Amino acid sequence: MAKDSKKYKRKKKLGSYHYVSVVFSAALALFVIGLFGTLILQANKLTSVIKENIELQVYLNKDISSNQRTRIEREITSSDYILVTEGKPELTFISKEEAAQQFIEDTGEDFTEFLGKNPLRDALTIKVNETYQSNEQLQSVQDQIESISGVYEVTYVENLADSINENLTKLSVILIGIALILVVVVLLLINNAIKLALFSQRFLIRSMQLVGAKSSFIRTPFLKRSLLHGALAGLIASGLLYGLKQFANSEIKGLEELQQQELVFALYGLLIVLGAVIAYFSTLKAMNKYLKMSLDELY
Structure with a gap:
């Protein structure tokens, strides 16, 4: 009999409820939104990688001297349009001999045997700064480059940059739209889970009101527990995402290169904070509802 009495008291303790289902539901919802957040981060990194690989081929005049070539390189690297990575301009020199060797390796045919000479030219490959990647720019x-003395011709894939920018803009709009929908769904899921969990406490809340307890006194233990449970749900979701990320990195070659660790861990922190904040305000909303209900409405 004493055991049953203790069990009953534990069930009726102010601020306690069946939180396992709440934490599980919140963790699952946060995991989904975290997974999509990871996808957005990966897409942004992939976008940067794609844009950083838009190149121009600068072909030089034949029999150009090394001094002339150095002057051309210096003029190009001092311009605003060249991409600079870690303080180093993205410019590569490819000699006509290297170009011929690469062509032979790719095709398996040695064109110098029947031509008798190498018709290719020395070339510079430059990567373009993102702000100069529209077709007009x-x-x-x-x-500008073709006006430099010693430059024979400049080539690039026309409309490639505009096509990439257009497709990436469409993708960004779609991803943002889906992200907003997911946020709303997560809010509703966590809010409903907490509301159902607090439903079992409605008579205890009424009892506390009848003995003169203030609303702030009744709300406090529920709100404190909601912060803890929300943060725990975010922590569980972050752990699941980290495990999934490690597994994906081991299975998919090159995937880790698209990940920015600082932003990934910032996302995990955001999930923990988001879980705590959503749980807190959902609990506050539900508590205010039950505190204002009449006895008939409680039944």
Whole structure:
């Protein structure tokens, strides 16, 4: 009999409820939104990688001297349109001999045997700064470089940059739209889970009101527990995401290169904070509802 009495008291302790289902539901919802957040981060990194690989081929005049070539390189690297990575301009020199060797390796045919000479030219490959990647700006950059003495021709894949930018813009709009929908769904899921969990406490809340307890006194233990449970749900979701990330990195080659560790861990922190905040305000909303209900409405 004493055991049953203790069990009953534990069930009726103010602020306690069946939180396992709440934490599980919140963790699952936060895991989904964290997974999508990871996808957005990966997409942004992939976007940067794609844009960083837009190149121009600068072909030089034949029999150009090394001094002339150095002057051309210096003029190009001092321009705003060239991409600079870690303080180093993205410019690569490819000699005509290297180009011929690469062509032979790719095709398996040695064109110098029947031509008797190497018709290729020395070339510079430059990567373009993101702010100069529209078709009009690339055309302007092409004109600037071709005006340099010693430059024979500048080529690039026309409309590639515009096509990439257009497709990436569409993708960004779609991802943001889906993210907003997911946030709303997560809010509803966590809010409903907490509301159902607090439903079992409605008569205890009424009893506390009848003995003169203030609303702030009744709300406090529920709100404190909601912060803890929400943060725990975010921590569980972050742990699941980390495990999934490690597994994906081991299975998919090159995936880790698209990940920015600082942003990934910032996302985990955001999930913990988001879980705590959503749980807190959902609990506050539910508590205010039950505190204002009449006895008939409670039944």
